[in-house]
Amino acid sequence: MKRTFMLLFLVVMLVTGCAQEEIELVEEVTLTIEDETYYQRFQNAGISINVYNWGEYIPDGSDDGVLDLNAAFTELTGIKVNYTTFATNEELYAKLKGGGASYDIIIPSDYMISRMIYEGMLEELNFDNIPNYSYIMEKFKNQEHDPDNRYSVPYTWGTVGIIYDNTAIDPEETPMDWDILWNDEYKDSILMFDNPRDAFAIAELKLGYSLNTESPEELKHAAKVLIDQKPVVQAYVMDEIFDKMGAGEAILAPYYAGDAKTLMDEYDHLSFVIPQSGTNLFFDSVCIPKGAKQKEAAEMYINFLCEPDVAYAVTDYIGYSTPNQGAFDMLDEETQNDPIAYPDDAYLTEKTTVYKNLSEDTNQLMQTLWTEMKSAEVEHTNPWIVPIFMLLCILLSIAIVIRRHIRNKKDIF
Amino acid sequence: MKQKLLSAPYLVWMAVFVIVPLVMVAYFAFFDSDGNFTLQYVADVAQYSNIFVRSVWLAAIATVICLVLAYPLAYFLSKMDTKIQGTMVMIVILPMWMNFLLRTYAWMTLLGNEGIINTLLGYIGLGPFKMLNTQGAVVLGMVYDYIPYMILPIYTVMAKIDKSVLEAANDLGCNGVKTLFKVVLPLSLPGVMSGITMVFVPAISTFIISRMLGGGSNLLIGDLIEMQFLGNSYNPNLGASISLVLMVIILLIMTLMNQFDVDDDRVLM
Amino acid sequence: MKKLSKLYLGLMLLFLYLPILVLIVFSFNDSKSRSVFTGFTFEWYEKLFRNELIMTSLANTLIVAVVASLIATVLGTLAVIGISKMRKGPKAAVMQVTNIPIINPEIVTGVSMMLLFVFFAARMNLEFGFVTLIIAHITFDVPYVVLNVMPKYRQIDANMYEAAQDLGCGPVRAFFKVILPEIMPGIISGFLMAFTFSLDDFVVSYFTSGSTAQTLPITIYAMTRRKVSPEINALSTIIFVCVLVVLVLKNVIERRADKKRGVVR
Numbered sequence: 001m002k003r004t005f006m007l008l009f010l011v012v013m014l015v016t017g018c019a020q021e022e023i024e025l026v027e028e029v030t031l032t033i034e035d036e037t038y039y040q041r042f043q044n045a046g047i048s049i050n051v052y053n054w055g056e057y058i059p060d061g062s063d064d065g066v067l068d069l070n071a072a073f074t075e076l077t078g079i080k081v082n083y084t085t086f087a088t089n090e091e092l093y094a095k096l097k098g099g100g101a102s103y104d105i106i107i108p109s110d111y112m113i114s115r116m117i118y119e120g121m122l123e124e125l126n127f128d129n130i131p132n133y134s135y136i137m138e139k140f141k142n143q144e145h146d147p148d149n150r151y152s153v154p155y156t157w158g159t160v161g162i163i164y165d166n167t168a169i170d171p172e173e174t175p176m177d178w179d180i181l182w183n184d185e186y187k188d189s190i191l192m193f194d195n196p197r198d199a200f201a202i203a204e205l206k207l208g209y210s211l212n213t214e215s216p217e218e219l220k221h222a223a224k225v226l227i228d229q230k231p232v233v234q235a236y237v238m239d240e241i242f243d244k245m246g247a248g249e250a251i252l253a254p255y256y257a258g259d260a261k262t263l264m265d266e267y268d269h270l271s272f273v274i275p276q277s278g279t280n281l282f283f284d285s286v287c288i289p290k291g292a293k294q295k296e297a298a299e300m301y302i303n304f305l306c307e308p309d310v311a312y313a314v315t316d317y318i319g320y321s322t323p324n325q326g327a328f329d330m331l332d333e334e335t336q337n338d339p340i341a342y343p344d345d346a347y348l349t350e351k352t353t354v355y356k357n358l359s360e361d362t363n364q365l366m367q368t369l370w371t372e373m374k375s376a377e378v379e380h381t382n383p384w385i386v387p388i389f390m391l392l393c394i395l396l397s398i399a400i401v402i403r404r405h406i407r408n409k410k411d412i413f
Numbered sequence: 414m415k416q417k418l419l420s421a422p423y424l425v426w427m428a429v430f431v432i433v434p435l436v437m438v439a440y441f442a443f444f445d446s447d448g449n450f451t452l453q454y455v456a457d458v459a460q461y462s463n464i465f466v467r468s469v470w471l472a473a474i475a476t477v478i479c480l481v482l483a484y485p486l487a488y489f490l491s492k493m494d495t496k497i498q499g500t501m502v503m504i505v506i507l508p509m510w511m512n513f514l515l516r517t518y519a520w521m522t523l524l525g526n527e528g529i530i531n532t533l534l535g536y537i538g539l540g541p542f543k544m545l546n547t548q549g550a551v552v553l554g555m556v557y558d559y560i561p562y563m564i565l566p567i568y569t570v571m572a573k574i575d576k577s578v579l580e581a582a583n584d585l586g587c588n589g590v591k592t593l594f595k596v597v598l599p600l601s602l603p604g605v606m607s608g609i610t611m612v613f614v615p616a617i618s619t620f621i622i623s624r625m626l627g628g629g630s631n632l633l634i635g636d637l638i639e640m641q642f643l644g645n646s647y648n649p650n651l652g653a654s655i656s657l658v659l660m661v662i663i664l665l666i667m668t669l670m671n672q673f674d675v676d677d678d679r680v681l682m
Numbered sequence: 683m684k685k686l687s688k689l690y691l692g693l694m695l696l697f698l699y700l701p702i703l704v705l706i707v708f709s710f711n712d713s714k715s716r717s718v719f720t721g722f723t724f725e726w727y728e729k730l731f732r733n734e735l736i737m738t739s740l741a742n743t744l745i746v747a748v749v750a751s752l753i754a755t756v757l758g759t760l761a762v763i764g765i766s767k768m769r770k771g772p773k774a775a776v777m778q779v780t781n782i783p784i785i786n787p788e789i790v791t792g793v794s795m796m797l798l799f800v801f802f803a804a805r806m807n808l809e810f811g812f813v814t815l816i817i818a819h820i821t822f823d824v825p826y827v828v829l830n831v832m833p834k835y836r837q838i839d840a841n842m843y844e845a846a847q848d849l850g851c852g853p854v855r856a857f858f859k860v861i862l863p864e865i866m867p868g869i870i871s872g873f874l875m876a877f878t879f880s881l882d883d884f885v886v887s888y889f890t891s892g893s894t895a896q897t898l899p900i901t902i903y904a905m906t907r908r909k910v911s912p913e914i915n916a917l918s919t920i921i922f923v924c925v926l927v928v929l930v931l932k933n934v935i936e937r938r939a940d941k942k943r944g945v946v947r
Binding site for chain 3 (some may be wrong): 098100102239240247
């Protein structure tokens with residue numbers, strides 16, 4: 001069993017790697033940085049920072065003509081960026097809590113930030129190192145999850161809505177509300193959030209409960225509703241949604257507005273709707289976890305993300321709404337008035353709810369209910385399987401014993 | 414005496430990095446974060462018995478299918494002309510050298526509603542059939558990923574069977590089928606046994622296959638463990654007790670298999 | 683019967699190769715569609731080689747695999763010599779422990795090592811990264827080295843070693859002159875096995891890698907969880923071609939060697 005293939009793989013890669021230098025790396029995209037001297041402090045210090053971000057949450061140069069922001073940061077500052085991704089807030093929490101990995105930059109959402117603050121998992125930021133913080137719009141400062149704004153700098157914000165295939169569903173005929181995700185007609189064509197908080201929120205919206213309910217009865221009811229939904233759900237996914245919705249595998253999926261915009265830009269058959277009955281409003285902010293090894297370099301990274309040009313590149317590429325005034329001003333008028341990315345304030349205040357951190361007990365309960373929901377049977381496995389299986393095991397053991405007994409007898413003769 | 418000392422680094426290594434971690438799993442399973450002894454976590458595992466049943470069931474089906482598919486294949490391979498036998502075995506085993514994530518991903522693109530199989534079926538006016546995100550897809554993934562582990566040991570054992578034994582059976586009046594059942598089958602049983610464990614153990618504990626092909630709604634034990642440590646419901650204590658139970662299940666099944674093994678050594682004698 | 687066996691073999695090969703073929707074909711597809719072939723392009727290969735993440739993780743994979751399998755080989759070979767001098771009882775016990783990483787489900791090995799490293803990380807300033815990855819890899823590699831070297835060592839005639847010593851070799855020299863050449867094939871196959879397992883490991887690495895040292899399988903996993911680009915098909919194709927070439931070469935070399943031996947005889 002010798003799998004020596006990778007060696008050769010390396011050789012191939014090296015050969016092509018040599019030829020690569022003549023290829024132009026990225027099309028010319030320029031970034032204007034205000035105060036370049038600020039970024040020179042660590043130029044030759046050989047520092048690297050570990051950034052842990054959501055998947056598909058930064059321009060990474062993977063599409064043609066798109067800047068690789070991390071590479072640009074390295075070029076500007078001389079600080080190397082180790083960039084890795086997570087898919088859900090809960091995954092981020094687990095990795096920080098029990099994974100033993102050390103990060104310098106993380107980007108959690110509102111409720112997770114307050115949970116982390118509460119559990120002492122975040123480092124206080126030194127805003128003297130983040131002069132570009134001034135670009136953040138006032139309404140995004142001092143929010144409830146970080147009241148004195150000591151731990152986080154807003155990165156993006158957005159709402160949750162439903163992405164749908166407009167060739168299969170006509171919103172004129174079908175009212176697009178959260179109920180549609182339970183509709184039998186679209187059995188096996190519905191995708192669902194693969195993280196507890198967002199999934200429970202949708203059940204709570206359907207049931208008319210608060211998104212921040214702490215009532216065990218309401219949560220249990222929501223969990224039951226989610227179990228009821230299982231037969232119509234095709235798969236529980238996060239960023240796999242890009243692929244599945246794009247390829248037409250599914251026709252309905254609740255997801256974040258920013259990603260919906262990205263999808264709609266690429267595929268004409270997809271549309272997005274924010275249900276009128278209300279939804280979740282979220283803020284994702286940049287934080288530094290406790291024990292970060294390169295706090296100052298991390299703050300430099302945060303400042304870099306707050307550069308209007310950089311924030312514009314982010315919002316332009318990932319589609320999420322920006323809290324950065326400088327970047328917002330750069331957007332064309334159409335985007336500024338886009339009801340998906342920038343819904344009017346009246347709707348935001350009346351119909352949307354921001355997640356709050358729940359009490360420890362409620363978090364525990366939600367986790368347990370989530371695991372139960374995920375493990376509930378969809379395809380009914382035959383209830384006789386266990387007894388049959390055990391019976392088989394017993395019969396097998398008996399057979400062995402008898403066989404041996406007979407054989408022993410034979411040996412005697 | 415001195416030579417014995419050469420194994421000291423190894424013994425220390427295995428003690429620190431094999432035994433101690435397992436002890437830690439047991440500790441996490443029986444003690445809460447404050448260090449108090451509790452049976453709560455082990456008791457909690459019972460809640461997920463349906464996942465255990467599903468995992469054992471799917472892994473068992475996959476193992477049986479692997480056996481049914483691999484046995485004839487190994488037999489035909491061992492019967493082949495020795496000149497091309499080596500090359501043929503290599504060709505059969507070749508896919509195994511590919512990264513298993515990539516192989517599983519390949520099935521995702523084949524089985525989807527808009528995948529290749531359904532597209533092809535669409536041309537002749539059939540389907541689309543729901544194949545991806547089902548238990549069937551999970552079993553298929555297990556069979557595809559682990560079947561080489563069934564083919565190899567069976568083939569190895571069969572290739573070693575002395576040709577003269579088969580000739581003797583023929584001379585003594587056995588026809589082909591009878592030889593197969595009376596001689597080849599019993600002689601190849603050790604290979605079958607190790608094939609079964611080599612397929613069953615990874616199949617019951619996988620979390621990639623169920624996630625990629627099962628759509629996240631057909632959780633297996635592996636998913637459950639992963640969820641408790643790095644996934645959406647962080648609870649290492651529960652995760653540790655599930656791991657412990659998984660080890661016990663596998664130990665039981667291995668013991669059962671060993672029973673057979675011993676038994677069949679006697680047959681050979 | 684002959685026809686039947688050929689048909690069966692053909693069907694099985696189709697089953698085994700169909701997914702890989704599909705990956706390869708669609709790595710040349712000029713749209714992102716995974717079911718309709720729209721045109722031919724090399725674009726995805728170009729992109730793949732420009733993808734820094736993949737290149738770094740490839741380098742990481744190789745570093746971890748080389749270091750881990752080398753250490754495992756030394757550790758395992760020394761262990762075999764020591765173990766074979768043990769009495770029966772302790773020997774059996776050690777062999778049981780050796781079997782644990784092989785029999786244990788990978789996920790349990792990964793989780794248990796993660797718990798250990800977290801314990802150390804909290805107390806001894808250990809950081810998840812190359813160190814933890816390499817330790818974990820050595821741990822699941824070393825049993826394969828032991829199991830490969832052990833049978834070769836057993837075959838050695840004990841008198842040879844004593845004869846060498848009688849002829850004036852010190853124990854160390856006797857080892858290098860007599861024992862080592864005899865067990866070399868076992869050491870090499872053990873090393874190769876360890877190396878390839880290290881290259882391909884996902885589950886254990888998933889639990890023990892930190893923020894800095896991502897190996898290729900971990901990167902592939904992250905790729906499958908995001909917007910999927912046909913780069914992944916290009917990657918599969920390259921890996922497949924490499925495997926194919928290596929195996930064909932190996933086969934040809936072995937054939938040659940066989941022939942040569944035939945001539946000498």
